[in-house]
Amino acid sequence: MQAKIAKYTGYFSLDFLKSIKKIYYACIINLGFYGYLCREIFKHNTMKILVCISNVPDTTSKINFTEGDTKFDTNGVQFVINPNDEFGLTRAMWFKEKQGAAVHVATVGDASVEPTMRKALAIGADEAIRINTVPTDGFFVARQLAEVVKNGGYDLVIAGRESIDYNGGMVPGIMASLLGMNFVNTCIGLEVEGNKATALREIDGGKEKLEANLPLVIGGQKGLVEESDLRIPNMRGIMMARKKALNVVEPIDAPSQTNDQKFEKPAAKGPVKLVDADNVGELVNLLHNEAKAI
């Protein structure tokens, strides 16, 4: 055997060749380990984003109430992803595509909200979570979502700054408070590098640039992305949405803090009065005495 090896190896001694072999095996083992380690580090470093979705009536819906004006009449109403949430979802998709984030979506609602969740999956979210209860007030919803955030270990939570149905606007703030996470509301721009987020916030008459560490809750709106950036689910995405997980979790016990007593629609517009352009006196008279605007 030795002679054979010597024959084939020429100038190299057997010991030298044996040591090379050991180094080779050590490298293989180490590479495997480092590969595993790298994967684990990468997995850990992959930003985990939760986008909170509200299932709201389409903006063109006819608004009516039932049960003595205490409940919204959903008859014939088409539901969509809350527009402020959709800006957040699109921004999350950019993070996923450019920085390798994992995007989950969550909502509080009964089975009727699932088409809206599936649309989010068709747009590209990886997984959906439905908290199986009918949403009541902002505090209740925030408690439910906070539980999902806590259990899911999310780095970034994006919710719309308000939903366009009841215009609550409380959920992201309460959620951040319950979780002890940083919070930026009315967010119109967001970048994340490592553990640090740079957020642009709309303030009266201008913009504010903030830096915050993750984990972070964002109350997002238009500006995170523009309307033209919103995605139309493509056909393949729609077909794939069927195969993605839509996990249903049971709600935690969390009492509502408010109850809807009554809804009222704005009074119907009265007839328009046209005032002759030369008759400024009559205009002032109407504005002062009738409209009581001046």
Added chain:
Amino acid sequence: MSTEIATKEILRGGQFIVKETDCEDVFTPEDFSEEQQMMRESVKEFNDREIVAHRNRFESKDYGYTEECMRKAGELGFLSVAVPEEYEGLGMGFVSTMLVCEYISSGSGSFSTAFGAHTGIGTMPITLYGTEEQKKKYVPKLASGEWFGAYCLTEPGAGSDANSGKTTATLSEDGTHYKINGQKMWISNAGFCKLFIVFARIGDDKNITGFIVENDPENGITLGEEEHKLGIRASSTRQVFFNDTKVPVENMLSERGNGFKIAMNALNVGRIKLAAACLDSQRRVTNYAINYANERQQFKTPIVQFGAIKSKLAEMATNCYAGVSACYRAAKNIEDRIAIRIADGNSHQEAELKGVEEYAVECSILKVAVSEDIQNCSDEGIQIFGGMGFSEETPMESAWRDARIARIYEGTNEINRMLAVGMLVKKAMKGHVDLLGPATAVGEELMGIPSFDTPDFSVLFAEEKDLIARLKKVFLMVAGSAAQKFGAELEQHQQLLTAASDILIEIYMAESTILRTEKNAKRFGEEAQATQIAMAKLYLYNAVELINQKGREGIISFAAGDEQKMMLMGLKRFTKYANYPNVVALRTQIADKIAADNGYTFD
């Protein structure tokens, strides 16, 4: 998409005229799956964002924008819906492909034509007749929108008589390729396509042959200037000239002389898809008209409150509802038939081909009915808009111009009317539909004592369904007697065939409308379907009037003396209501509902 095959026997093509259909056996838009609803929303969003919002670009003949939108449609997967998965398509069922076609088509006739020409007659001849190599080579590119397709059948001297084309294909001496020479015209997508499906004659063959020809200007292919058209202005429509264009022999589609068959079968699919393409246009035009009628005030009153306007709006909505009902009924029949054939061991290709061919009668019926409905709808839409409707500023003007082509392409409505009856008679001769038995029974009934049985009128649609059954007798009486009288000569009597066809069309549309509504009334309640019930009744009333007129016209054209008297008596009996509906009240009910909703909200 998996197709649930009904365990019950599915009605064969054309059989509706002799058989009664249970409402539970028809598919309706209310049966769309959640996935199909999501597809619909996606397509609507694309249409609103990319097509409707840029209507002016289409009207100003921005062909580049049409191409750009086609590319975007490709990115979203809309071009690959009907393409089998093995060729990088989505392999969805026939209903889903109809759905995409319907909702993508309403923003602009220009885009609708480009989409239809590419996905239908530009792609389907290869998926339906191509060899494995041809499909692998070309279909993925067409499905993704990397390449666009066009269909070269029509020539200056060969329109409706498509098999009379003069374009030739000559085999080279070494037998490796054909040289194509000829002129094709009205070629949609010619300006930006990469692939032509070309029909040419080899030698003195009786029938033309299909070829796949890549668009290469270096290979003797030149294009004429863009045609300036009444409508679909941004659909690229040019002449294509082939001058010694070399086509490898392996690019022959199917077999030599099979071109006419390919052309006709591609058109069957094209016809039902064209009908679908006209549906959302009707819905959109109706919506514009309702919105305007609610806003526009004359005599200090919104014009929607005037009976003259209500009547128009109600008819527009009703015809739209009928078109949708009939199209999806037929689409599901086709989908099920394809699934049955696949289950029976047919290849997907063959199953699809035969599945659609089976319902060729219905495809022609739908093409005629819906293309005429969109024309009437946009015409009345202009009328409701008044002077504004005549202006380019409003969408009515372009809708009206765009609608006009639908009565011409995919076989003119005149050809399709005659085809519908002609194909039905052929089916009867092949034994696929038993027309003779029921026609003989009608003949006997004419000579017998009329039945005094009356249905239980308290049951929803009892009277209407009884009437539908009698209207079918009108068709059997007119077409059966005419066929008996003229035999093979029948096809020479085009006016008579056209009248019979109108009867056939109205029966299919009215029955589909009633079946859909009956099914929905059973599951959602009659109260929830009150307006739809009114629309089904109104449609039937109009159908009965027309059938009366066409039946009379037909009978008088070929029958005389006692025979004529007997048939006219039969016609009267078969088209008689026991309780006439108050159509003014029906129209008012429908118009009031859509005015209150400020839109057409029925599907």
